[in-house]
Amino acid sequence: MQERSAIASSATEDYVKVIYSHTEWQPEPITSSVLAARLGLAPSSVTEMVKKLAAAGLATHVPYGAVTLTSEGRSLALRMLRRHRLIETWLVESFGYGWDEVHDEAEVLEHAVSDRFLEAIAGKLGHPLRDPHGDPIPRADGSVEQPDAVLLADAPDGFSGPVVRISDRDPALLQYLGDQGFALDSVVTVVERRPFGGALAVRLDGAGFDLGDEATRAVWLGAGSS
Amino acid sequence: MQERSAIASSATEDYVKVIYSHTEWQPEPITSSVLAARLGLAPSSVTEMVKKLAAAGLATHVPYGAVTLTSEGRSLALRMLRRHRLIETWLVESFGYGWDEVHDEAEVLEHAVSDRFLEAIAGKLGHPLRDPHGDPIPRADGSVEQPDAVLLADAPDGFSGPVVRISDRDPALLQYLGDQGFALDSVVTVVERRPFGGALAVRLDGAGFDLGDEATRAVWLGAGSS
DNA sequence: CCTATAATTTCGGTGTGCCGAAAATACGTG
C-alpha cells in the first residue's frame, strides 16, 4: 500500500498539474521532454522527479516512454486546476486584473491558500464553472464539464461559432487577442484559409483579420454552423 | 558592497520578521535560543541561518551573543509585517475569519502575494494602520505608528484603559480572551493584584475575572487613568 | 577566581529539487 495522500510539495503539484493539463488539449500522454519544456526545467530533473511521482503513487512511467497519471494523481491535478482557475477568475472579477495578467499570481497562490479560503472565494464568485480564458473549473468533488469545441485551426471555411476557450499559455498572445476584440462568447467566422500553411482569415464583430498558426491553435470555437 | 536586495527566501523573510517582532515588545535584541523557539527550529539551524543573514547584509551577529537587524534587514522585516498584518486584517474583514484563525493563513500568504495584490487589498481596506489584534501595520514606505501602551501585567491597581493590542502569538489565548468579551477598544480596569505572583483581577464590561500571568502579559492597555 | 551549568556553535549528515555531462535507448531512413 502506498502512502495515503501525504501532503504534496509545490513541485509535485506543478508536475501533476502540467501532466494533466496536457491531456486536456491532446489525447496522447505527455513525454519527458515536453514536460521539461512546459516546466522550464532540464530533462534530467524531470526524469528524476517523475520517478518520485511514481513512487508516491501519483503517476506511472514507462522508461523512455510516456508519463501518465494514476487516479490519485489525476485527482490531485484536478484539485490544483480548480485552485488555479478559481484564483484566476477571482483576480479578474474582484481585483481588476486583465486576463493576460493573472497567470503568474495564480501560479503562486494556488500552492498557498487553504481549502477554507479557496471555497470562500468560490462561494463569493457563485461557484463558476469556467475561468476568464474559458478553461473549465473542476468542482470540489473532482468532476469537470469539458466543453466540446473545435480548434480554430481545425475549423472549416465558413464555420462560425462563439469563442469558448483561449489558451492562457502565452500572456502576450492573450493580450494581443484581447486588443483585437477577442473575448469569451464573441462570435468568430472563418473566412478563408490561405494556401501553403498560411494565415487564417477570420471575421469578428464585422472586422476581418488574419491569424497566424500560433493564434489559431490557441482559440476554440463552440457549437456553431458551417 | 553587499548583494543589493536579492530576492529573499521564505525562510529569510521569516527569520527577519521574528527578529524584528521581538524588539516590538522588548527592547533587548533577541538571542539565538529565543529565535529558535519562536521559529520552532533547532538552535543549530538558527546559528547557521543567522550567519547567512549576516552575509546577506540583513543582520549582524556577535558570536555567542545577540542578533540585530541592519537597516536593510529592518526594512525587509517591516515589509513582511505589513504583509502579514494587512492579510490578517483582510481575512477578518472580508472573509469572516475570527481573530484567532487568521495567523496560519497569513503566515503562508505573506510570502506568496505580489506587491500589486497586497496594495490592492490595502486599498480595499482603506489603508488601515492596525490589524485585528491591534498590531500596527507599517506603511508601504516603512514608517510605523507605535501606539504607546502599558502591559496589563505592569498596570497599577485601579488603572483603567482601552485594550489597544493583544498578542497574536497564542491562538488559544486569543480565543479564550475573545470568549470573555475582550476586543480592541473595550475598556479594562485593574481591580487588584493577588499577592505572591497570583492572578490579576480585572473588570471588563461590568464583569470581573482573574487573569493569569500569560494573559496579562499578552494584553496592552492604552492611555487611561489610575 | 574558578567551576558547574546553560547557551551557542561546529560538524557531519539528511531530504528535496535542481543542473550538466555522459551513457543508454529508441527511432526514422536509407
Next chain:
DNA sequence: CACGTATTTTCGGCACACCGAAATTATAGG
C-alpha cells in the same frame, strides 16, 4: 537491418534549510 540522430536516463554535484551530537564559550555562584 543497421546506423545516425534525437530522446531519455544515469551519474556526480550543488544549494538550501534543516537536524542531533559533540565541542566550545559564557556566566553565575561559591
